[in-house]
Amino acid sequence: MxxxxxxxxxxxxxxxxxxxxxxxxxxxxxxxxxxxxxxxxxxxxxxxxxxxxxxxxxxxxxxxxxxxxxxxxxxxxxxxxxxxxxxxxxxxxxxxxxxxxxxxxxxxxxxxxxxxxSAVTTALALSGLPTDRFCFEGFLPRSGGGRRSRLRALAAEERTLVFFEAPHRVAATLTDLAAAFGPGRPAALCRELTKTYEEVLRRPLGELAAWAAAGEPRGEITLVVAGAPAAAAPPTDAELRAAVAELEAAGTSRRDAVAAVAAEHGLRRRHVYNAVHPPAGA
CATH class of the missing domain: 3.40.1010.10 (Tetrapyrrole methylase, N-terminal domain)
Structure with missing residues (x-):
């Protein structure tokens, strides 16, 4: 009805x-x-x-x-x-x-x-990579420029990443992944899941790229890539003062110590200077 x-x-x-x-x-x-x-x-x-x-x-x-x-x-x-x-x-x-x-x-x-x-969750579970947080990116852009741009935007993503890729593009994709994420980033290439010739290769991106370049893989392919290492928390003002004081105790001038600590942590010199010399009333 x-x-x-x-x-x-x-x-x-x-x-x-x-x-x-x-x-x-x-x-x-x-x-x-x-x-x-x-x-x-x-x-x-x-x-x-x-x-x-x-x-x-x-x-x-x-x-x-x-x-x-x-x-x-x-x-x-x-x-x-x-x-x-x-x-x-x-x-x-x-x-x-x-x-x-x-x-x-x-x-x-x-x-x-x-x-x-689901190829997404099956590959994720078999990858040996963290499964508590992940994101599915599907197929990357087919053009090299578009693919590299997308990967640069994902390079700092801390969640495990899952991609689908066609066999004839997987070598180029892995090469671009290694360039954007670093060749040592852990990853897994899952091929022909649940089929007779199922294969899961768990290797760093650089090694997977070399493997794929040596001969075009066949079948349905799912790539699982570890997320970026969590960014370290920025140092507190107390930690910055202690670092400057340690350098000064070793004979470094305060000016040079401030510059060295700022460079080590990727901070502006003024930020470290203000930690060592808090503004009046702070």
Whole structure:
């Protein structure tokens, strides 16, 4: 009946069909419309799962999502159970889906999910890097200049970073990462997660860049990079006075001691001078 329709986002297996949830199987069997990023891959997954997709199957990918979104929203408004599935992982996470979710919500269509595997959290968990705080950056800009600019902006990010990258660009991306973050920054390259040839390389960025340059890796790639070391807290005025006093005790003039302490901590000389000679009334 009208008003009972909804949109369900299906988290698809990254590679191993055994990772499919019971809710995914049930939704594929019951949905009135299944929108798939690749209908052939959907057919293969359904066959592997032994599921008969009873509803209408339509393609929904980057090239047609703008045109097809109103059609799917209209179906849900008319009472249809609409399922959206991408090639792997959760729809809308660097895959088609956001446009449909936004349009459905704006139209008052209930949106829910049958959650499943995610390359982001799987790679993060396998990386061996801190998982308490992280940020997902998706695909970096394809142009070298745009990519390097984005990485310079991220160089001081203290959270663990997760990126997706295409095999033919991963060597250039790793080279730019090593240049922006330093070759010694810990990282992990996760390839073909959950598939037969799964591989996780946990090495500093410089070593990963050299490895990728030696031969183009194949398959789906997720990069996990350690965040920048936490910035040290600036010294207090008392610590600055003590540092200047220590240099003076060793024979350095006060002027030179102030200059040396300022240079060591990246501070202006006036800042250190005011710590040693607090303004009247301070």
């Amino acid at each position: 009208p008003g009972e329709g909804r949109l369900v986002l299906l988290g698809a297996p990254l590679g191993d069909p055994a990772d499919a949830s019971a809710r995914l199987r049930d939704t594929l069997a019951r949905a009135d419309v299944v929108a798939a990023e690749d209908t052939r891959r959907l057919a293969r997954l359904a066959r592997d799962l032994g599921v008969a997709v009873g509803g209408r199957i339509v393609s929904y990918f980057e090239g047609n999502e703008e045109r097809r979104t109103p059609e799917l929203v209209e179906a849900a408004l008319g009472g249809a159970l609409v399922a959206l599935i991408t090639d792997a992982g959760m729809p809308s996470v660097s895959d088609p889906g956001y446009r449909l979710v936004r349009a459905a919500l704006d139209a008052g269509v209930p949106v829910t999910a049958a959650p499943g595997p």
